[in-house]
Amino acid sequence: MFKKMLASVGIGGASVDTLLEDNRLLPGQMFNATIVVKGGNVAQRISGLDLALMTKVKVSTDNGDYFKNHKLATWRLSDSFEIQAGEVRNIPFSGKLHPETPFTQLPVRNNQCQVWLQTGVDIDSAIDPSDTDVLVVMPTPVLEHVLNAMFSMGYVLYKADVEQGFLNTRAFRSTSGCYQEFEFKPRNLGLNTIREIEISVVCEAEQTHLLLELDRAFRGDGYLYFTLANNASASQVLEVFKANIR
Missing domain, CATH: 2.60.40.640 (Immunoglobulin-like)
Structure with missing residues (x-):
């Protein structure tokens, strides 16, 4: 007993x-x-x-x-x-x-x-x-390309966390009730009008969705989103980022 x-x-x-x-x-x-x-x-x-x-x-x-x-x-x-x-x-x-x-x-x-x-x-x-x-x-190959693209464009990753909530755009929507966010800052501020870039990620089996929030010094915040194929090459990812982040 x-x-x-x-x-x-x-x-x-x-x-x-x-x-x-x-x-x-x-x-x-x-x-x-x-x-x-x-x-x-x-x-x-x-x-x-x-x-x-x-x-x-x-x-x-x-x-x-x-x-x-x-x-x-x-x-x-x-x-x-x-x-x-x-x-x-x-x-x-x-x-x-x-x-x-x-x-x-x-x-x-x-x-x-x-x-x-x-x-x-x-x-x-x-x-x-x-x-x-x-x-x-571990990072997927396409996420590694994203991180490398940001670095080559002069940005450093200084914080990563997971936020509660859903991402909802015209092209994609998250489903897990949370999303991961990466925060980047320019290595040298100089004349760069972008003070910070936050990239939120939604992964799927064949593609990875990205939502970017750009904190601009003189024009206010801006948002953009696009989707990368998970088999995209490093050069393809870099080309997409150069075309979108200005």
Whole structure:
């Protein structure tokens, strides 16, 4: 009886751990994992096992900004089952990252982008053990071309974050409830009339949409958007940026 009481408040109860084959992924990429559930000191009924793809988003309000966790996708791994004391149960799983999963491996010091997988077991009448696994989301080739194009045009990436909300243009719309934003400044201000460029990104399987906000010193803010094929070359991307950013 004493052991069951301890397990009911999360002491000596079941635990869960997600083991990824590779934590370096691209948006929209398939991944494989093994979810390991270990029984505690007594048998327990687990009413469900879930996996969630998470990121941290910035929320802007009249009283200032704050960050909160945001769910990009969820998977139901298992329905109700009982795990015995000391039992180890391995559950294989294959999933696919949301195509709008934010990039985290970026050449910027002020990088506020985080992505992780969170695993939880819903144990009846117990504190839910959980497991968090950080993902390294790599830039796609076309995003690398975008970053290189901006650098070659005299701009430096100084901040990256994930904003709450949807991007909505005549050509595309985001779907995940958040979007990634890259902030660039000219390396040498000089006579450059553009003080800052914010680029928001919406990724799809075959193409990448970009929304640019240009902060001009004398003409106010300007907006433009365009779409790049994911197989576009570096020279093609640079040509598009030179034609649009003036």
